[in-house]
Amino acid sequence: MPPTRPSAVPPQGDTGARADAYATAPLLNCLLREVARPVPGAGEPRVYRLPSGERLLRVRGGRRPAAPEVNAGGTWHRVGHAELVKLVAEELQAHTGLSNPELPAEMADSRDAVAALLTARDRTTPPDDPYRRSEQSLLTGHPYHPAPKARGGGPVAAWLPYAPEAYAAFPLVLLGVREDAVAEEGDVSALDAFGTAPPGYQLLPAHPWQLDLVGPSLTDAFADGRLIRLGTTAFDTWPTAAIRTLYAPEHDLFVKFSLDVRITNDVRRLWRHDLLKLRRTNTAVSAAAPSVTPGAWLSDRGYRTADFAFEELAVLVRDGLHTHLAPGTTPLLAAALVESFDDTPLDGLHDPAAWWTAYLRAVVPPTLELFARHGVVIEAHLQNCLIAVDATGTPVQALFRDAEGVKLLPEVSRAAGWERLVYCLVVNHLVEIAEALCERHPDLDPWPAVRTAFERQSLRLDLPEATALLTAPTLPGKTNLLLRWTGADGADARYLPLPNPLRAR
Structure with missing residues (x-):
């Protein structure tokens, strides 16, 4: 092997x-x-x-x-x-x-x-659950x-x-926020099942690391009773690859927190401006997603926080897996397929071309349809995409997540939205999976199947950008090194041209 x-x-x-x-x-x-x-x-x-x-x-x-x-x-x-x-x-x-x-x-x-x-x-010891193992790999x-x-x-x-990479699992800290200091939007009622708040307070789960980081700024709130400590959850959560997004398997729910630490390009706070536009963005994707098969969208239902520590204590509630997964399938983090984790479906493939065709069928059509028919640009990169595989390891379905990174047309121009989509889907995602597959199967040429997938969607969706992509000499590659060296804002995206493997040779 x-x-x-x-x-x-x-x-x-x-x-x-x-x-x-x-x-x-x-x-x-x-x-x-x-x-x-x-x-x-x-x-x-x-x-x-x-x-x-x-x-x-x-x-x-x-x-x-x-x-x-x-x-x-x-x-x-x-x-x-x-x-x-x-x-x-x-x-x-x-x-x-x-x-x-x-x-x-x-x-x-x-x-x-x-x-x-x-x-x-x-x-x-690595976790037994293959989904958790993939997220923490x-x-x-x-x-x-x-x-x-x-x-x-x-x-x-x-x-x-x-740390997810250390196979961590831990309970959440439970806080009570006085009801007149609660700020929330959307459906966050699932949080109330995490524990019990006394009369006059609402439950607010907190990430223990974040609470350690911002604790000194909350001294007055604890002193005057706006905030109280209520212990910890009776169940463990475990961190996904995103570190500050945790999965609560007993509740089949994801919760995302602020984390006042720079991880890759950003300090990972739930910024106020992102939270305030979350409802509009998530609503747009959620409305479009049911018509887009075989993809599924893990909805960011809403957030709860304290008005005196709006960003510091914010918690976002995201759909769990079970109501979205195709029957009989197991979700795996796409990013894990290009790294080493036990029992990856890439190992031991008897027909890599068929597996790759199935993978493209799961990922490409829903991403392009959201753009072409609904003006939605999801960040379909490796860490925002779960691949549901059947008992043989064959891809069946893609599940996408993270409304914070979604762009909507015409709030961004169609050209800018398409560039972002191509970077996330092709450069960050498909190129990486294709190269990992080819390391195991050097005789496989993955790009004819990708061209076929884009050609089909271009015809089905009347999407000229997809047709043009097949003859474009270059693809956009994000310049993370130069962005960090020049001190650019973490949300900036600057690209340089990379050779386009989709172009027929």
């Missing part, structure tokens, strides 16, 4: 070497995509010229590059993660003319977080982010008990 772990990661050995390998691969991906330039005819290992013009970089491996070496004076030498971080900072300063002391610290924090997660995993994380596992620079003991 082909290895399912990224080729950059040693199968065993000391934790430091494994952490370096996990952290190096996405950082190299960013560097090679965004600022390095390939040297023609270099072959394998691949050779790139760096922006300063003074150094060459060569790497081995495919979608998860490994073993970086630098040539600055005629001699190649290996660089570890710490030296690579220093090199990247120097090259970005040469490329942009800007300095940024924060991002190198984030890169180091991300690597150290991986080391802590690996240590925790070595003494923890992501040791690499975003494959094109320079610091995908950074945890805000805080001590390991503060965040490790709540």
